[in-house]
Amino acid sequence: MIIPALACQLRVTTRCLPLEAGGDIYDALVTPFGVRLMIGDVMGSGLPAHETGRQVVAAWRELAVAEPSLAGVAVRLHTLISRSDNPERFVTALLANFGCQAAGKGMEIVCCGHPPPLLLRAGSASFTETFPAPPLGLLDLADGWCSATTVPFGAGDALLLYTDGVTEARDREGRYFPLSERAVDALRQAEEAGQAEAAGQAEAAGQAEAAGQADERLLDHLLASLRTHVGQAQADDILLLLAAR
16 A cells, blocks of 8 residues: 655655454554654454554544644654543554755654664665653653654655554564564565566656555565564564665
8 A cells, every 4th residue: 555645745655464353453644743653562462452552543533733833743642542441551553754945854753662763775774763751651660751863864764663563573483573674675576576667767757656566565575574584473463664764
């Protein structure tokens, strides 16, 4: 799936490999503050986790378009979860805001107990350092507070968000999936596969379409690599979300 956000020159592409009705959640919205993304993982599994995830996404959609502060969105989501009918439940979450103005092409990230995003730039992949905070529902362990991290994010950059079903996926010998290494491989494979297709596309519209196809190929290669790694032993939901400038 591609969620267009042309006003901010951002492409958002996702891949989801659910194991069952569970708690992996995500959303992308064009807001007055930029394009905002959310990815999360609800503690637990099955229908209870799925219902909590549905409620969190619904609340996120209201808050993301009204609350100027990304950290403020996270704190209010935390309050919703901690005062719910299941106060023992928590949600790891990563929120990102991509500015639309020419002078604000960076991005803000708020990470609440979620795996760090992977920044893809110039053929390399590196995990982005974020301000550490507990999961939503447990922010009281940090005095109910969290903070945003600002990261440069320009043309050609991409940010890969994912749930722990990716990084905690193991092969038959118990080895974890090497996400950063495989992401670099997928970048190379996607570029090689798209060179011939992009050769004759000189117009801007053609270039934009080719870029979107490259995002699709990158996630397809990465998901194929992940499936090969786990074989028939997938133990958790798998969710990948790629945001590219």
